[in-house]
Amino acid sequence: MESTSLRVYGGITGDDRQAERRAQFVEAGLALLGAEDGEPNLTVRGACKQAGLAARYFYESFEDRDALAVAVFDHVVSEIAATTLAAVKAAEPDPRAKSAAGLRAIVRLIAGDPRRGRLLFSPAISTPVLLNRRAESTRMFAHLLSTQARDFYGIADSSHLDLATEFLVGGLGQTLASWLDGTLPISEDDIVARCTEIFLHLAELR
Numbered sequence: 001m002e003s004t005s006l007r008v009y010g011g012i013t014g015d016d017r018q019a020e021r022r023a024q025f026v027e028a029g030l031a032l033l034g035a036e037d038g039e040p041n042l043t044v045r046g047a048c049k050q051a052g053l054a055a056r057y058f059y060e061s062f063e064d065r066d067a068l069a070v071a072v073f074d075h076v077v078s079e080i081a082a083t084t085l086a087a088v089k090a091a092e093p094d095p096r097a098k099s100a101a102g103l104r105a106i107v108r109l110i111a112g113d114p115r116r117g118r119l120l121f122s123p124a125i126s127t128p129v130l131l132n133r134r135a136e137s138t139r140m141f142a143h144l145l146s147t148q149a150r151d152f153y154g155i156a157d158s159s160h161l162d163l164a165t166e167f168l169v170g171g172l173g174q175t176l177a178s179w180l181d182g183t184l185p186i187s188e189d190d191i192v193a194r195c196t197e198i199f200l201h202l203a204e205l206r
Contacts, residue, residue, distance in 0.1 A: 022061040022071075024051045029072035033125060034115025042069055042127075066129045073133045076116045080109055081144065088148065098152060099199045104192045107176070111188050114180055121177035142169045149202050161205055168199060 028050035032042055042065045048055050062068045084105045091101035110117040119125065120134065142165040149155050149165065172195060178184035179191060186194075 018060060021051075021053055021057045024053060025058060025061060025068060026072050026075050027051070029068045030076065030115050030119065033069065033072060034113075034117075034119045036118070044068075066127070069127065069130055070133060073119060073130060073137075076119055077133075077137045077140070080106060080116070081141070083109060085144070095152065095200055095203060096196060098148070100192060100196045102148075103172075103195050103199065106172075107188055107191055110176055110180065117176055117180045121173055121180065123177075138166070138169055138173065142166045145169060145202075149205070153203050153206050155202070155205050158205075164202060164205060168202070171198075 025047055028047050029042065031050055032046060044055060044058055044065050047065070047068055048058055051058075058068075062071065084102045087101040087105035088098050091097045119130075120137070142162070145165040145168060146157075146161050149161060150157065155161055175184065175191065175195065179186060
């Protein structure tokens with residue numbers, strides 16, 4: 001007998017419908033967590049209301065509200081990482097072009113949907129699970145940057161490279177946080193241009 005998860009209704013399998021509902025909850029979580037006033041105390045009820053779905057559908061994909069928060073965070077980080085790496089790969093084989101392409105991709109994603117930036121950087125969102133995720137994502141982006149530096153500049157692994165990439169990624173995050181909350185009055189193009197100049201100093205580690 002055909003399993004329930006594989007049954008088709010209206011041309012859509014049960015697994016596909018569950019994936020769609022999960023995506024709706026992730027979008028709802030982003031809308032709540034990334035709102036200007038934030039939703040640091042994300043609730044299952046609030047997520048269900050935002051998504052327009054019953055609680056039973058929430059629990060088919062998420063154990064609790066923390067699981068949803070992590071899924072939302074990971075979704076945003078994966079999107080930024082994939083888009084940035086694609087932009088760097090497509091750029092001309094020149095340090096300035098590569099750095100500017102990666103930074104421009106990040107800034108445009110944040111500018112295009114400020115909810116992403118608030119989720120990643122806002123101090124109002126400070127639940128333990130998201131603070132841990134932020135620390136992990138910072139290390140992940142620092143690792144990606146060090147990999148690019150090693151491949152492009154031929155820089156060997158060292159504590160100096162680790163320090164530089166941690167500093168650059170952390171500094172960029174703080175810069176974008178200040179830009180989003182209005183305390184850093186600077187244009188999108190200026191952020192890209194000035195941060196590019198700073199990131200180019202990685203070449204000095206050769």
